[in-house]
Amino acid sequence: MDALQKLLFERANVRGETVTLGDELARAVEHQNLPLAARRFAGELASAALLSAGALQFEGTVALQIEGDGPIRRALAEVRQGFTFRVMIQMREDAGEIDPNADLTTLVNQTGRGRCAFILDRANRPAEEAPYQGIVPLEGKTFAEALENYFDRSEQVETKLALAADEHAAGGLFLQKLPGEGGKLPKDYDPEGWSRVKMFADTVKSEELLTLAPEDINRRLFWEESPLVTFETTPKFACTCSxxxxxxxxxxxxxxxxxxxxxxxxxxxxxxxxxxxxxxxxxxxxxxxxxxxxxxxxx
Missing domain, CATH: 3.90.1280.10 (HSP33 redox switch-like)
Structure with missing residues (x-):
């Protein structure tokens, strides 16, 4: 169940990733005693961080950090090289009972003061050099919407992101239209490719992201496109404390x-x-x- 698969749609000039988390996510949150809504958010956050790390192919740590103004005070997901990850949710002491289906605004941005940072901390970074931080506006009812908007604006490339989580599992799907390398596109480039691949991705159901393996999800969605599988791995929970x-x-x-x-x-x-x-x-x-x-x- 814990798996990540990368795809390349050559003619459409689109890259994709699918991640699913089960046992490793359970290990990551088992000591945190989280209410259901917060556990679901932890799953979405971990999935999003893993997909972001895969898309960036960054040598170092990729992290998503949230300072919330709702019942979730702080949230952090980190992914290191080798796709090891950890995730943490810190609740407010006076959080009270939380609706299991609470949306992003309710959880972390009730008064508009919630903040999300996208952090890149490169390997062997000199002490005097600060990690890169980009601010992700917490706009939209879902975290997927907020991140999708961030990638659209910061990288100025069209992006599709879907996230799902429940009390047992989490998963996500990421697509991004690639810029032409050196201003050039593939010889057999299909200008309608992005629209078509995104249309297929729009049909993905939360249940599929939570119950199917990445290869099965991708086969169901994209069988007509015959994408190349460029990378597969098993994300693992690993903490850096000692x-x-x-x-x-x-x-x-x-x-x-x-x-x-x-x-x-x-x-x-x-x-x-x-x-x-x-x-x-x-x-x-x-x-x-x-x-x-x-x-x-x-x-």
């Missing part, structure tokens, strides 16, 4: 502040919002951490 990173967070407090917290609360508890990993530091742990510190550490 005991060393937890140590770095405690070190960043400074020994005096860290010991003050231990004295007041009995210890310091660090947990990862993505995978649920936890580590507890008592007074002995904190003293040992700073005793072995041999220089500044980054969290």
């Amino acid at each position: 005991p060393e990173r937890f140590d770095g967070i405690v070190r960043s407090l400074g020994e005096k502040e860290a010991m003050a917290i231990v004295d007041e609360t009995g210890g310091i508890d660090i947990s990862c919002r993505f995978c649920g990993s936890k580590k507890h530091y008592d007074a002995v742990d904190v003293k040992a951490l700073f005793a072995h510190a041999d220089g500044p550490h980054e969290a």
Whole structure:
């Protein structure tokens, strides 16, 4: 069920991708205790990040980060090289009960102050260089609409995006009209190709994205077009947290502040919002951490 497939429609000069997530998505959110609407949004966000990473073929991390003004306070999906991913949803403490079918506006943009950043953090980036960030206006009732509009405007190429998610699975379909390479189009270029391929894609059903494998979805939609399969992979959940990173967070407090917290609360508890990993530091742990510190550490 966890699979991503890339396509090339040569005569139409269109590229496509289909992704489906099942067990790996379940692993990614199992420790987050999310209401249904938020879990569905996590699935859409992870699917969108994977499709974006596939389209960009970027060497580094591709991320979608949302700062919301609704019941979802913050959301983040990251995709690294090799199509490993993680996704996190942070709810507001006073979120209350949420309609399972809540739309994008209700979840993250109730007063128009929700923000979404499209982040590209290249591999081996120098510390003085900031990652690229593009702002995705949260326009439309669905996240797919918002991202589709972003690609249309920022890359100025026609784009089709469909996303679906439920409590068990998620999936997405991405099409993009390619610019002519060097201003040139394929010799047998079909000027009606984009319209036709998009028309077929418009018939995809959410149920198909949630229950079928990418090759079956693509076969049903595009059998008349005979696209080339250019790449296939299995997306995998993988978190980047580690005991060393937890140590770095405690070190960043400074020994005096860290010991003050231990004295007041009995210890310091660090947990990862993505995978649920936890580590507890008592007074002995904190003293040992700073005793072995041999220089500044980054969290």
